[in-house]
Amino acid sequence: MTRARREDLQGRALVSPTVLVIVLSSVLPLLAVVLFAFTKVRLIDIPRISLSNLTFSTANFTQLFASPTFRSVLTTTIAYATLTTVGSLAVGTTVALVLRRPFRGRALVRALALIPYVLPVVASATIWKQLLNPQYGLINAVGASLLGWESPIAFLSTPTQDFLGLPVPVTLLVVTFFEIWKTAPLVFLFVTARLQVLPTELEEAAAIDGAGPLARLRFIVLPQLRGVLLLLLLLRFIWSFQNFNDVYLLTGGAGGTEVLAVRVYTELITKANIGSASAYGLTMTAVLLVLLALYFLANRRQVDS
Amino acid sequence: MTLDGVQTGWHRTWRQVLWVAVIALIILASVGPVIYGVLLSVRPLSAIVNEPLSIIPPPSQVDLSSYATALGNEESGGFGLVSFMRNSVVVALLTVVLTTVFSVLGAYAAARLNFFGKRSVNVLFISVYLFPGIVLAVPLFVLMSRIGLTGSLVGLLLIYVAQTTPVALYMLRNYFAAISVSVEEAAMIDGCGRLAIIWRIVLPLALPGITATGLYVFMIAWNEYLYALLFLVQDRPRWTVSLGLAQLTGATVPAPVLMAGSVAITIPVVAGFFAAQRFFVSGLTAGAEKG
Numbered sequence: 001m002t003r004a005r006r007e008d009l010q011g012r013a014l015v016s017p018t019v020l021v022i023v024l025s026s027v028l029p030l031l032a033v034v035l036f037a038f039t040k041v042r043l044i045d046i047p048r049i050s051l052s053n054l055t056f057s058t059a060n061f062t063q064l065f066a067s068p069t070f071r072s073v074l075t076t077t078i079a080y081a082t083l084t085t086v087g088s089l090a091v092g093t094t095v096a097l098v099l100r101r102p103f104r105g106r107a108l109v110r111a112l113a114l115i116p117y118v119l120p121v122v123a124s125a126t127i128w129k130q131l132l133n134p135q136y137g138l139i140n141a142v143g144a145s146l147l148g149w150e151s152p153i154a155f156l157s158t159p160t161q162d163f164l165g166l167p168v169p170v171t172l173l174v175v176t177f178f179e180i181w182k183t184a185p186l187v188f189l190f191v192t193a194r195l196q197v198l199p200t201e202l203e204e205a206a207a208i209d210g211a212g213p214l215a216r217l218r219f220i221v222l223p224q225l226r227g228v229l230l231l232l233l234l235l236r237f238i239w240s241f242q243n244f245n246d247v248y249l250l251t252g253g254a255g256g257t258e259v260l261a262v263r264v265y266t267e268l269i270t271k272a273n274i275g276s277a278s279a280y281g282l283t284m285t286a287v288l289l290v291l292l293a294l295y296f297l298a299n300r301r302q303v304d305s
Numbered sequence: 306m307t308l309d310g311v312q313t314g315w316h317r318t319w320r321q322v323l324w325v326a327v328i329a330l331i332i333l334a335s336v337g338p339v340i341y342g343v344l345l346s347v348r349p350l351s352a353i354v355n356e357p358l359s360i361i362p363p364p365s366q367v368d369l370s371s372y373a374t375a376l377g378n379e380e381s382g383g384f385g386l387v388s389f390m391r392n393s394v395v396v397a398l399l400t401v402v403l404t405t406v407f408s409v410l411g412a413y414a415a416a417r418l419n420f421f422g423k424r425s426v427n428v429l430f431i432s433v434y435l436f437p438g439i440v441l442a443v444p445l446f447v448l449m450s451r452i453g454l455t456g457s458l459v460g461l462l463l464i465y466v467a468q469t470t471p472v473a474l475y476m477l478r479n480y481f482a483a484i485s486v487s488v489e490e491a492a493m494i495d496g497c498g499r500l501a502i503i504w505r506i507v508l509p510l511a512l513p514g515i516t517a518t519g520l521y522v523f524m525i526a527w528n529e530y531l532y533a534l535l536f537l538v539q540d541r542p543r544w545t546v547s548l549g550l551a552q553l554t555g556a557t558v559p560a561p562v563l564m565a566g567s568v569a570i571t572i573p574v575v576a577g578f579f580a581a582q583r584f585f586v587s588g589l590t591a592g593a594e595k596g
Binding site: 004007008009010011012014015017022024026027029033036046047049094095098109113114119120122124125128129130131136140145185235241242244245249261269274277278281282285288 | 328331334336341345357358360408423430433436438440441442443451463464468470471474499524527528546547548550551554560571574575579
């Protein structure tokens with residue numbers, strides 16, 4: 001047996017356990033979700049489900065596209081994903097730039113800045129729920145005594161509240177803020193890694209030529225961060241778009257924060273409807289894929305021109 | 306246009322103050338909520354409700370009984386977090402062992418060997434990593450119920466292994482790629498087989514990386530909530546820490562007990578993170594440098 005042939009066989013043998021696990025736990029379920037989306041099947045039917053007794057129809061999708069719920073949930077999801085992505089990129093990049101200049105204790109501050117990202121999501125959601133509590137939470141207490149709020153704000157169950165004559169989606173902004181708080185450290189981590197390998201000559205030369213710190217940031221540092229920021233934009237959007245834990249743990253979908261992932265869960269568990277849960281899940285995946293395709297098209301056009 | 310060297314004094318001081326303020330804000334935002342949780346957990350509920358603003362309790366008021374209530378078993382009036390911790394430790398450790406075995410083999414192949422289908426396997430792994438977990442949760446819930454694995458930690462274990470293997474494999478591949486191949490080539494000339502090379506040469510050299518990856522996998526399993534909720538919610542004795550704490554939040558449990566529970570399940574994760582922080586950072590961001 002030649003060396004290349006042996007390497008080929010060994011390579012395939014070594015990845016096969018992983019491929020097997022992934023086929024069983026992800027590829028087969030993906031096929032199943034497509035199947036379920038086109039059938040009328042509910043949780044009580046589980047003991048009787050088999051390939052031979054499924055009847056196919058597009059009823060789940062007809063209902064889904066006709067319902068006003070779907071449109072509002074989709075809008076909320078896109079708003080939530082966009083705001084959290086932009087917010088976490090902005091905050092994470094700012095933190096990375098601020099901590100770029102060396103100072104005593106910088107390593108410790110950098111480690112502390114990662115804490116929101118490593119905390120168990122259930123623990124951080126529980127802590128934030130206390131902070132935001134209308135009766136005894138610190139934020140409402142500060143608002144009442146220092147900022148003169150007349151009545152406490154129910155941060156986690158207020159779809160809109162008028163503020164200076166404008167309707168503000170309070171709860172949606174709160175869950176968005178929480179997600180930015182939790183995910184900005186990842187952006188910070190990646191941007192810091194990129195900053196550490198930037199060549200310093202360009203910046204030094206620009207400084208000698210009289211470019212101020214803001215000009216150096218705008219014309220030298222940020223262009224070099226473009227690649228890593230575009231990657232993070234993509235990853236963060238994909239993850240925020242499908243986020244279940246954070247929204248569900250904070251509000252359960254109340255206060256105008258029902259996103260697609262929470263809706264899939266509600267259809268499955270509360271409404272006990274496997275078919276419509278699958279239809280929601282599949283539609284969610286399709287929307288995500290379309291948005292990704294648009295992103296890549298827009299990027300390619302930009303590169304071309 | 307201002308040059309750094311000829312800036313007026315007050316301008317510079319102002320910038321310095323702003324910079325220190327931003328760093329203080331970063332520290333406050335990162336650590337503040339955790340400290341608030343710790344402070345709430347040692348105060349009686351009545352004190353919290355009456356004086357929400359005096360967040361630092363006088364030493365005479367400090368009361369650790371919430372920890373006993375949160376952690377203690379149900380017979381003694383507690384909420385049983387210690388038994389949930391036992392479940393989580395078992396599931397998380399088994400996940401670490403299985404994921405490490407799978408991902409070491411796969412990562413070695415990805416870093417060192419040329420084989421047919423390597424590209425498609427890569428695409429498959431990345432897709433699984435990015436695919437919406439909630440969408441797969443629907444059929445997995447149905448399949449697991451059908452074969453009777455809901456209410457069992459085995460079903461959860463299988464899913465955790467599948468969900469963590471791609472990211473572990475990616476991290477390990479970067480560590481392996483950084484190890485020089487010359488030792489391996491020498492060993493191969495001496496007649497060492499592929500598995501022997503992995504076991505005797507690659508594993509010892511990559512041990513720091515493997516430890517960090519293992520800790521990261523442990524954290525993911527320990528923190529996981531959605532699948533635990535779907536599979537185990539009916540079955541209280543099998544709850545994991547994340548599910549257990551979330552279920553407490555839904556019930557009418559006083560704030561100090563909730564905070565004690567949050568602090569208790571956070572400590573192992575934060576301790577592990579600080580122990581291996583250096584390795585995580587390099588493992589997670591490998592590739593970003595090229596970016």
